[in-house]
Each structure stands twice: as structure tokens, then as C-alpha cells.
Amino acid sequence: MTSPPPLLAMRGLVKSFGPTRALDDASLVVAPGSVHGLVGQNGAGKSTLIKALAGLVSPEAGSIEFEGRPLDHLSPQKAEQLGIAFIHQDRLLVPTATVGEALFLGRETMASRFGVWQASLQRRADEALRHFFGITLPRGALIRDLSTAQQQIVQITRALLAKPRLIIFDEPTAALAKREVESLFAAIAQLKARGLTSIYISHYLAEIERICDVVTIMRNGRDVAHVEPSHTTISEITRLMVDRDVKDLFPRHRAGRGKPVLSVAGLGAPPAFANVSLAVHRGEVVGLTGLLGSGSKELVQALFGLRPARAGTIEVDGQARRLASPVAAAQAGLALVPEDRRAQGVALGLSIRENATLASLGRITRLGWLDRSGERSKVSRLIEALKIKASGQEAPVRTLSGGNQQKVVIAKWLARRSDIYVLDEPTVGVDVAAKAEIYRLIAELAEEGAGILLLSADLDELLGVCDRVLVMHRGGVVGTYETSVTSSDQLLAAALTGAGPGEGASHAA
Numbered sequence: 384m385t386s387p388p389p390l391l392a393m394r395g396l397v398k399s400f401g402p403t404r405a406l407d408d409a410s411l412v413v414a415p416g417s418v419h420g421l422v423g424q425n426g427a428g429k430s431t432l433i434k435a436l437a438g439l440v441s442p443e444a445g446s447i448e449f450e451g452r453p454l455d456h457l458s459p460q461k462a463e464q465l466g467i468a469f470i471h472q473d474r475l476l477v478p479t480a481t482v483g484e485a486l487f488l489g490r491e492t493m494a495s496r497f498g499v500w501q502a503s504l505q506r507r508a509d510e511a512l513r514h515f516f517g518i519t520l521p522r523g524a525l526i527r528d529l530s531t532a533q534q535q536i537v538q539i540t541r542a543l544l545a546k547p548r549l550i551i552f553d554e555p556t557a558a559l560a561k562r563e564v565e566s567l568f569a570a571i572a573q574l575k576a577r578g579l580t581s582i583y584i585s586h587y588l589a590e591i592e593r594i595c596d597v598v599t600i601m602r603n604g605r606d607v608a609h610v611e612p613s614h615t616t617i618s619e620i621t622r623l624m625v626d627r628d629v630k631d632l633f634p635r636h637r638a639g640r641g642k643p644v645l646s647v648a649g650l651g652a653p654p655a656f657a658n659v660s661l662a663v664h665r666g667e668v669v670g671l672t673g674l675l676g677s678g679s680k681e682l683v684q685a686l687f688g689l690r691p692a693r694a695g696t697i698e699v700d701g702q703a704r705r706l707a708s709p710v711a712a713a714q715a716g717l718a719l720v721p722e723d724r725r726a727q728g729v730a731l732g733l734s735i736r737e738n739a740t741l742a743s744l745g746r747i748t749r750l751g752w753l754d755r756s757g758e759r760s761k762v763s764r765l766i767e768a769l770k771i772k773a774s775g776q777e778a779p780v781r782t783l784s785g786g787n788q789q790k791v792v793i794a795k796w797l798a799r800r801s802d803i804y805v806l807d808e809p810t811v812g813v814d815v816a817a818k819a820e821i822y823r824l825i826a827e828l829a830e831e832g833a834g835i836l837l838l839s840a841d842l843d844e845l846l847g848v849c850d851r852v853l854v855m856h857r858g859g860v861v862g863t864y865e866t867s868v869t870s871s872d873q874l875l876a877a878a879l880t881g882a883g884p885g886e887g888a889s890h891a892a
């Protein structure tokens with residue numbers, strides 16, 4: 384049987400940025416009706432390849448064919464006319480638009496806010512969101528009021544409404560909770576059944592294995608292998624990506640549990656969450672998880688000083704503290720790795736070295752010394768360990784790939800000597816080798832006597848690195864699970880239903 388001609392054939396692409404060869408003879412050939420995975424370490428060239436298809440970068444060599452026709456002088460408009468839709472990592476929706484406007488209107492017409500018009504838009508928005516994702520969003524909400532996950536759902540729904548021929552998902556699940564991931568997979572399966580072709584870029588190899596028919600593996604700007612997940616293991620895909628074996632993804636720390644370093648009692652910021660009590664001890668890694676709307680994100684925001692708590696107390700090392708701002712939280716001894724790292728964590732115009740140094744400024748030890756050199760050398764070590772791919776330490780962070788930018792922020796914050804680390808999704812968008820490195824660092828911090836609170840939607844990650852996991856549901860903590868005796872299904876069931884822990888787990892926080 385002859386196979387059908389490819390829907391998309393990108394061949395021999397070359398693209399340099401100064402001294403960096405982002406694409407070096409890269410090819411991607413996609414069969415119609417397939418779900419095609421694209422994987423590679425941070426900086427391997429995945430985004431540059433996709434940007435070439437969107438007309439956002441012009442390759443120096445190579446060819447692109449779509450439905451058998453050669454394409455040149457591509458632009459985002461031309462790609463859209465051809466029926467190629469992109470779901471990018473960065474949010475591109477207008478923050479002041481309503482959900483209905485973001486879904487159905489061109490950007491230029493968003494100024495009109497007539498009541499009847501809005502009501503009809505909202506009704507159509509509800510229908511579309513329910514159709515593709517089985518959810519509705521608060522009526523009249525503006526894009527900026529939505530969480531990252533909700534914004535992404537709107538972005539995907541908008542793309543699907545245009546009935547594309549090819550849809551490219553660039554790390555679509557990075558900000559999604561497990562249940563939304565399932566809805567997305569169901570939507571992709573449905574689209575495939577209707578003959579739509581998808582390209583799926585992700586660092587979550589388990590997802591790639593589950594939904595992709597074929598996977599192209601990139602390394603150093605080149606496609607180095609093409610495999611069928613049904614005949615290949617995740618560790619083989621990892622080995623092809625990294626060109627070595629990655630062992631011990633989840634190293635366990637060997638710290639003993641010390642005194643409580645962070646104690647939260649009766650904390651509330653209604654309607655997001657109420658009456659939350661928890662303790663993180665020295666030498667302990669505590670996980671926190673919950674679906675969208677469970678309050679877990681908002682709880683972490685309150686600890687970051689980004690959301691005022693209306694009730695309850697927070698103690699750091701036995702002393703009552705008011706964490707009214709991120710600065711107050713940092714002064715109280717908390718190191719915070721925020722989720723929205725591009726907005727909150729990194730100065731894009733500055734170099735890697737300058738970003739690393741910024742974290743050291745103003746950090747005063749208990750004895751009153753400014754300890755910069757120690758931190759800086761630790762940052763350098765981390766940049767080395769996390770294999771941040773850049774032309775050098777002076778490269779502006781703006782020029783790094785998305786995952787490498789995240790590594791810079793994480794290196795910066797993890798190098799601060801702190802008593803408590805609050806990490807909000809620290810490994811999202813980070814490749815598997817760097818993930819292992821970040822887990823090793825978390826273990827090291829615990830062994831140095833810090834307490835760590837890790838918010839994550841990745842249940843395997845939580846079970847792999849934490850001692851205990853707190854699950855939130857509808858604004859409250861519904862259970863604390865000892866990870867040594869818990870499965871991811873138990874965590875998911877608790878997050879979904881709010882049912883407390885069964886055998887082998889405890890209610891005590």
C-alpha cells in the first residue's frame with residue numbers, strides 16, 4: 384500500500400542567529416490526519432522550525448511544501464489563509480477583551496460593548512467552550528481576569544472555531560491541570576477522527592506517547608530520529624533527545640524532618656480559599672495540588688504576597704509574619720519561583736549573567752553581610768548543571784529558547800540561600816534532563832535544611848519528589864497524602880471529588 388502524500392513537508396531548513404545555528408538541516412514531514420509529535424531538549428530548534436512555518440523567521444536554506452504546493456514568502460496571514468493554526472506558548476489574547484470577544488471578533492472591533500451584542504457573544508462562547516472542552520467560564524470575565532490555563536483554553540477554542548487544516552500545539556498542556564489535559568486530549572482525538580492533522584510539541588513524553596502516531600526527535604537544530612511511540616519506549620525517546628541515558632529522574636532527599644519553618648493556620652482569602660492550615664518543616668518537601676478553581680494557585684499567591692489574606696496567620700520560624708507584598712515575603716525568608724516567569728521572574732533585555740546577579744542584590748544574611756559572591760558562583764554552577772543553551776553568559780535572555788529562559792529564572796531563585804522555597808510549577812516547559820537536575824537541586828535544598836512547598840499539576844512529579852502532598856478542592860485542603868503509600872490515581876480522585884484520603888494517608892497537615 385502506498386502512503387498518501389504528506390500534508391506538510393519541511394526539508395533541509397537552515398537558520399542562524401548570529402553564532403547560533405538554530406536550524407541545521409532540519410526536516411519535518413507530516414502525514415495527513417495524523418497527530419505528529421515534535422520533541423527535543425530546550426534549544427533544540429523546535430520553536431524556530433514552527434516559526435519558519437508561521438513566516439515569523441526566514442530560513443536561509445530549505446523548502447516548505449503544504450498539500451504538495453511549495454510555499455515561499457510565508458507570513459502569519461498567509462499561514463492562516465492556508466488553514467494552519469498555531470497555539471503558541473505565549474498568550475496572544477487581548478487582555479481587556481471579554482471571552483466572547485476573544486473567541487469571535489477580530490481585534491479591531493473589540494471596542495464595541497453593546498449589551499445585546501455582548502449577551503449573544505457570551506452565549507456563543509458558552510456553547511463553543513462546552514463543545515470543545517466541556518466547560519464554561521465566568522460570564523462577562525475579561526481575559527486578564529482568567530488564569531493562564533483558562534486563557535489557553537480560550538486560545539485553543541478560538542483556533543478550532545476557524546476550522547483549520549493543520550493545528551500546531553506548542554506545549555499546550557504546560558499550564559493545564561490534569562482534568563483539562565484530558566479534555567484537550569479528547570478534543571484532539573475528536574479532531575483527528577474528523578481528519579484534522581495536528582503537530583504536538585511537548586516536554587511531557589508520557590503525553591507524546593499517548594496521543595502521537597509519529598514523533599520527530601530534534602537535537603542541535605536537526606531531526607535526528609523519527610519513531611512510532613507504539614514501538615518505542617519513553618527512555619529510548621529520551622536517549623535520542625539527550626544523546627545519553629538520563630537516570631534517576633526523581634532523586635530522593637535524605638534529610639531528616641526538622642522544626643516547622645512555615646506554619647499557616649486558618650488562612651483565608653474568600654472566595655478563592657478559606658481556613659487553610661499547613662506546615663512545612665525544615666528538610667521537607669511538601670507538595671500542593673488541585674484543579675483549576677481549587678484555590679491552590681491562589682494560596683500560593685497569598686504566600687507570595689500577591690493576594691491579601693483576609694483571615695488566619697502565617698508564621699516563619701515561629702514568628703508571625705504579614706506577607707503583604709513579594710518584597711515582604713522575600714524579607715521573611717521565602718524564595719519564590721513564580722509561575723509566570725516571563726512577566727515576573729526575568730529581565731528579558733539583560734544578559735544571563737546580569738539576571739543571575741540581580742538575584743544576589745539586597746540579599747543580606749542574618750549577620751548583616753551581603754553574600755553576593757557565594758550566590759553568584761552557585762548560579763554559575765547551576766547554569767552549567769542545567770545546561771542552559773546560549774552563545775555565552777552575556778547573551779540577552781530574550782534570545783534564549785523558552786525553556787532556557789525558565790532555567791535562568793530557576794537557577795537565579797534556587798541559588799538564593801533561603802529557609803523556605805515556594806515553587807510554582809518549576810519544571811513546566813523544561814526538558815527532561817534539566818527536570819532531573821531541578822529535582823536534584825530541590826533534594827539538595829532540603830538536605831541543607833530548607834523547607835520546600837511545591838505547587839504542581841504533575842502528579843508523578845509530586846509523588847517522585849515530595850514527602851507529602853496536600854490536595855485542595857473548592858477552596859479547602861481535603862487531605863494530606865504520604866507519597867510513599869499513595870498513587871497518582873488517589874491524588875487525582877481527591878482533586879476531582881474532594882473525597883479525603885483513604886488507607887495509608889493521613890488528614891493531618
Ligand SMILES: Nc1ncnc2c1ncn2[C@@H]1O[C@H](COP(=O)(O)OP(=O)(O)OP(=O)(O)O)[C@@H](O)[C@H]1O
Pocket residue numbers: 400401403404405423424425426427428429430431432772773781782783784785786787812
Ligand atoms: N531571536 C533569536 N536570537 C538569537 N538566538 C535565538 C533566537 N531565537 C532562537 N535562538 C536560539 O536558537 C536555538 C533554538 O531555539 P528554539 O527556541 O527553536 O528551541 P526550542 O527547541 O523551541 O526550545 P524550548 O524547548 O526551550 O522552547 C536556541 O539556542 C536559541 O537560543
